[in-house]
Amino acid sequence: MAFKVAIIGRPNVGKSTLFNRLVGRRIALVDDTPGVTRDRRLHAARLQDLRFDVIDTAGLEDAAAPTLEGRMRAQTETAIDEADVVVFMIDARAGVAPDDRTFAEVVRRRGKPVVLVANKTDVRAAEAGVLEAWSLGLGEPVAISAEHGHGMAELRDAIAAAAPQAGEEDEEPREGATGEGEDIDPDAEPPAYDTTRPVRIAVVGRPNAGKSTLINTLIGEERLLTGPEAGITRDSIAVEWSWRGRAVRLFDTAGMRRKARVQEKLEKLSVGETLRAVRFAEVVIVVLDATMPFDKQDLQIADLVIREGRAPVIVFNKWDLIEDRERMLAELREKTERLLPQVRGLKAVPISAETGRGLDRMMEAALATHEVWNRRVPTGPLNRWLAAATAQHPPPAVAGRRLKVKYMTQVKTRPPGFVLSCSRPEAMPQSYVRYLVNGLRESFDIFGVPIRVTLRTSE
Ligand code: GDP
Ligand code: GDP
Numbered sequence: 001m002a003f004k005v006a007i008i009g010r011p012n013v014g015k016s017t018l019f020n021r022l023v024g025r026r027i028a029l030v031d032d033t034p035g036v037t038r039d040r041r042l043h044a045a046r047l048q049d050l051r052f053d054v055i056d057t058a059g060l061e062d063a064a065a066p067t068l069e070g071r072m073r074a075q076t077e078t079a080i081d082e083a084d085v086v087v088f089m090i091d092a093r094a095g096v097a098p099d100d101r102t103f104a105e106v107v108r109r110r111g112k113p114v115v116l117v118a119n120k121t122d123v124r125a126a127e128a129g130v131l132e133a134w135s136l137g138l139g140e141p142v143a144i145s146a147e148h149g150h151g152m153a154e155l156r157d158a159i160a161a162a163a164p165q166a167g168e169e170d171e172e173p174r175e176g177a178t179g180e181g182e183d184i185d186p187d188a189e190p191p192a193y194d195t196t197r198p199v200r201i202a203v204v205g206r207p208n209a210g211k212s213t214l215i216n217t218l219i220g221e222e223r224l225l226t227g228p229e230a231g232i233t234r235d236s237i238a239v240e241w242s243w244r245g246r247a248v249r250l251f252d253t254a255g256m257r258r259k260a261r262v263q264e265k266l267e268k269l270s271v272g273e274t275l276r277a278v279r280f281a282e283v284v285i286v287v288l289d290a291t292m293p294f295d296k297q298d299l300q301i302a303d304l305v306i307r308e309g310r311a312p313v314i315v316f317n318k319w320d321l322i323e324d325r326e327r328m329l330a331e332l333r334e335k336t337e338r339l340l341p342q343v344r345g346l347k348a349v350p351i352s353a354e355t356g357r358g359l360d361r362m363m364e365a366a367l368a369t370h371e372v373w374n375r376r377v378p379t380g381p382l383n384r385w386l387a388a389a390t391a392q393h394p395p396p397a398v399a400g401r402r403l404k405v406k407y408m409t410q411v412k413t414r415p416p417g418f419v420l421s422c423s424r425p426e427a428m429p430q431s432y433v434r435y436l437v438n439g440l441r442e443s444f445d446i447f448g449v450p451i452r453v454t455l456r457t458s459e
Helices: 015-023 025-031 057-063 068-082 098-110 126-136 152-162 211-219 259-264 271-280 296-307 325-339 359-373 379-392 430-444
Strands: 004-008 042-047 050-055 085-091 114-119 199-205 236-243 246-253 283-289 311-317 347-350 405-413 417-422 452-457
Touching: 004 015, 004 068, 015 042, 015 050, 015 085, 015 114, 042 152, 050 152, 068 098, 085 098, 085 126, 085 152, 098 126, 114 126, 114 152, 126 296, 199 211, 199 271, 199 296, 199 359, 211 236, 211 246, 211 283, 211 311, 211 359, 246 271, 271 296, 283 296, 283 359, 296 311, 311 325, 311 359, 325 347, 347 359, 379 405, 379 430, 417 430, 430 452
Parallel strands: 004 050, 004 085, 085 114, 199 246, 199 283, 283 311, 311 347, 417 452
Antiparallel strands: 042 050, 236 246, 405 417
């Protein structure tokens, strides 16, 4: 039996173009009469050697309500539920639109395997859009051009990997740093926080924020190059050293330490470099230039780190250049909370990479955040807290029926991930989930790291 694929996304991102490419142009053209309802929405499709059925969501769109919201519901509820794999498409040229986020949220909640596709990458301006696509929290975007047929090999691999019984699975050991978090047995006794394994840290930030300076100062003369790590591309190197007796493995890119290349350094953010660093780290230090903090790239990078589920630490570098430090620090910390509200209590530390000031505080923040990232909340206290939280502020009624929250379990660490069983997960408003996440943070002291909550139906 062929598996079924649904192509989902807001209008005009290029779904029909990809659909036509997959099923062959003729079928779609023949059937393309507005108002014609088709029973048979499945079309045999081929992508290189891979064969599957595509659900024609264009038909679903036509039949639905006049509003985008309505069309979206029709698409998602019907197509996603029927599909084995969801191809979620955005227009990389346009970047991530608010509607994309709404769609992504619905897709994510249904819990089906998703392949995130950033289309229209034949257009030069699309690179930023591909990076932004990470912020949807649906994993690595596959860059394609549906119109020109670029990226089809990558799309094939991504769909094959997401498909049921995908055949060969080449799972590499990633020590929980997968963005998915690490599965745990909620009934087992929580193990003590392991301080013997090296903490894997990456330094990211836009060009000229001071990343190379920071790395050089940190590792100083004691640095010990351990050579290319398995799974890391040639230009990435891990540097190992220890800080206050704790083993630290720092992911570095060769370019950072090669001073000769400074002059030819691109003024542009290197997306690939950032992604690689984030992928292989547990703690990610996001370097901001305190003399020009929080530009768009800074936010994109921080958002990427958070969406990937890493333990983030923000540093305000070049603090030696700041005059009114006390006022500035208050201002920057306020901005951090306001611009990155997904993670309350983000650690934000002023440093001077050049003089070395603040680096001890930065390392303390990195290790403290790493500990919280590994935090486990036992099921008993968790549910006592949940009972109190829902009694104090009960879930709302939707369509005349009150939502019921039953039970909560922590199923993942690195970062902490919880499953909440409730009636009608699809109707649960985000605001209520936020209320619970905030409560979790306060009650169990889980600040400064992403928290994930998955909703499940309670039987
Ligand atoms: P849908 O509403 O999501 O089904 O989008 P369509 O497939 O109808 O495409 C919307 C518009 O984007 C059309 O004008 C397409 O020609 C254009 N388009 C689709 N794919 C690409 C692409 O890869 N590159 C570029 N530049 N344009 C594309
Ligand atoms: P990268 O592109 O992020 O690796 O940034 P670099 O480490 O190459 O630094 C960019 C520029 O900022 C260089 O001219 C550094 O000397 C300067 N810089 C880096 N850190 C500091 C700092 O703490 N204070 C000051 N005043 N300048 C810094």
